[in-house]
Each structure stands twice: as C-alpha cells, then as structure tokens.
Amino acid sequence: MTEPAAATCAEPSNHRRVVIAGAGYGGTTLAVNLARKMRPSDDIEILLIEPNPCQQALSELDLVAVGPSRPEFCELWLPSVFRDMSVTVCYNRLEDVHAEERVVIVGQPGEEGQRVEYWRLVLATGAVAFVPPVPGLEEHAVTMWSVEDAQELQRRIEAAFKRAAKLSDASARRRMLSFTVIGGGATGVEIVGTLGQMLPKRARDAGLDPADINVRLVEGRPEILYDLPQRQRARAVDRLRSMGVELVLGSMVDRVERGQIVLASGDRVDAEVLVFCGGAKADPDAIKWGLDFDNSGRLICDEHLCSPHHPEIYAIGDVAAFRDPATNKTLPMLAQFAIREGEHTADNLLREARGEATEPFHPHMHGEFVSVGPRWGVGWMFNMNVSGIPAIIMKRLTYVMYWRSVGGIRLAWKRLREMLAMAR
C-alpha cells in the first residue's frame, strides 16, 4: 500500500466545517456516521485529522504480539475506509486549539503549522500508556498501547528464544525464558493469557522444552480483574493457573533490574521479557489546548459531550471525561464508549446543522468481556455471567460489528476469518 500524501488542509471553507482530531474508534465512527447521514442541505464538510493512515485495533494487540507477526491484522487502512465518502483525511496531527478564534493548528511539533478554521471541533485523540516512576520500569518494560509495542514484544520473545537455545545450563535457560506481565487489569490478563497459551507451542517449534517457559502475572492488589464480578475473577484465575501462569498477587513492584523485578517485600521475580500493563492516561497534549480538564488530564465535557465553556467543541472517547449521571462516575476508557459517543455526536452535529436542539448522551454498558488466552474469555452481559467460548465469541463479535459499521460486510468477513486464523 502506498502511503497517502501528507495533506494540506488549511483552505478556507464556505461550509460548516467539522474538524475531527483522531481517527481511532471514536473519531472514525463519528466521521463514518456523519458522512453517511448528512444531506447536501446540512452544508457540512468533514475534515479528519489523523497522523497514522492505519487505525489500530488495540483490543487485538495480544494476538499480534504473541501470535504470528501480522501487524496488518489489527490495522484498518483509513484511505480505503473513506475512499467513497465525503470525508477529507489530513494525515497530520492537531498541534493546538485556539478556541476563541475557532481555529486549530495542524502540523508537527516545532513546525509553523497550518491554521484551520472550524464550525465544530471534535477532539478524539485517545490515550497513551501510563508508566509510573518506578526505577528501571520504563527502561526494561515494553508497554502495550500500539502495534509498535506489540511488534517490540514479538522481537523480545524471539530474542529470548534465540538466546535460550544457546544456553547449556538449565537454570540459566529457564531464567532466559521468563515472561512477566505487570498489571492484573483487562489488558494485563489478555496479554498474559495469550502468552500462557501460545508460548509453549512456539517454544516447541523453536526446539526448546515448553517446561522451561515461565509466565507470570504480577499485580499490586490481592485480586485481578477487579471490574468484573467476583465469580468471573475466580474463573479467570483458575483458567490462568490451568495454563501454568503463576500469579503473584498483592505485591507492589519496588524496582526493575535487567532480567528481574524486585517486589516491595524484597522478593525477586525473573522477568527476562517484561510487559507493563499498569494503566493509561489521556493524550498528554490535551491539557495544553486551553480547555477544562480533570485531575487525570481528561477533557471535561457536559451531558452533550461538549466542553463547558466552548459548546462548539466536543470531546469523545478516552481523552474525554464524561461523568455518567446514573453513577456519578467518569466513564472508563473503553472502545465501546468511544464508539457510542462517536455515534451520538454525529447525530448531535446533524441536529445542530438542522437548527434542532442537541440531546444528552446516556451511556449504557450492556456487557464487558476479557479474553484469557485467544480461545477463552470471561465477562458479563445483561447482568448474566458468561465465560469460556461464548465469552470470547462475544468479545470478538463486538469488533466484527465495529468493522462492519465502518467498513461494510466485506471488511467484517475478512477480519473474522483473520481473527479465527490468528487464534488457532
């Protein structure tokens, strides 16, 4: 595939220009829905600003990191999604927001940047991995928040296998084959489950003894998957243990050294390959844009997903701090909310263009699923616990539905076949 040309997007517009920054789950859903539903009389022009021509399907990173190395599996090529739609994609980044002038600056840091006027602005720039200041952590661990992260983990696994194959001493070989994940939330469990399930086979294929592989999960709290019902947490623990994953719970990491982590208790855990899945924080640039943000750096928005002092600016997805009126809690960073916020904002923009009142967003969580290895999962749906193969089917189905909504039935079918092939 040829890289799309770096777009210039600064020409003035006589139309209602909607600028969307970020083409992840939220921004892509919004652009696709708005483009499909708008009429010529709405007089809307859509400009999507996104530096990466591929959308990254973060929820499938574990398969790219541990399975056959196929980054395209979790990438959605944006030029093909928007080929036949009235959406201009500018492959660049939003650098600044001048809200009083209704102008954004587009360009790379340090460049002069292009001034782009807007009628409405939607900020959907997502989140990044959060790494706390634990000595040695950033230096030795790989995070899991992009295809590059997944490829880096692939490289480290392969390097550990190659080095282990050259060692004659059994205990040195076992240390070399130690794979440790820090973080017992959904991301950590998904990665450690896939490592636990797939590494023994990969070791065998590489001529190594699968019994030498050590896969561990280290979590500071006494339990994993604290967002799930108790029964589902217990099932996930049983499943991980049945795969041979060792759980080191209730242990905070004090520091990380080459090949080992040191716990607050003083105990040491081998970690030749270390993955850190301890959390995420909103796009760190968002706090520089002169808009209201909360203590965690997410952009505050009202019940319509608009910035409190700038109702012409919307924020959706991980970068937005939307407080659910039903629970009075800020929504968690989940693709399912980013997608629904994108759909809702498309409808509100159309209402605005048609002179109608916008409607408040009412989030509903109908279910949540976490994979524990590529072929098994736990979660809940409509207050019912679901585990095993039905749970993994439900998890994958959510994404097939997303591919279908943005890329049509052919893309959904292609992705489904790839998913099945990768999980084998």
Ligand SMILES: Cc1cc2nc3c(=O)[nH]c(=O)nc-3n(C[C@H](O)[C@H](O)[C@H](O)COP(=O)(O)OP(=O)(O)OC[C@H]3O[C@@H](n4cnc5c(N)ncnc54)[C@H](O)[C@@H]3O)c2cc1C
């Ligand atoms: C490993 C992993 C597994 C996950 N699994 C699940 C799951 O199973 N279920 C679930 O619901 N959620 C899951 N999530 C969370 C989910 O991926 C996020 O909540 C979701 O991606 C948020 O969507 P978004 O549109 O807000 O941001 P993103 O999808 O992250 O997209 C943000 C986009 O903004 C772009 N961008 C950033 N800065 C700029 C800028 N300055 N200018 C222009 N563009 C910019 C980025 O390039 C990116 O394309 C997972 C996350 C990870 C990391």
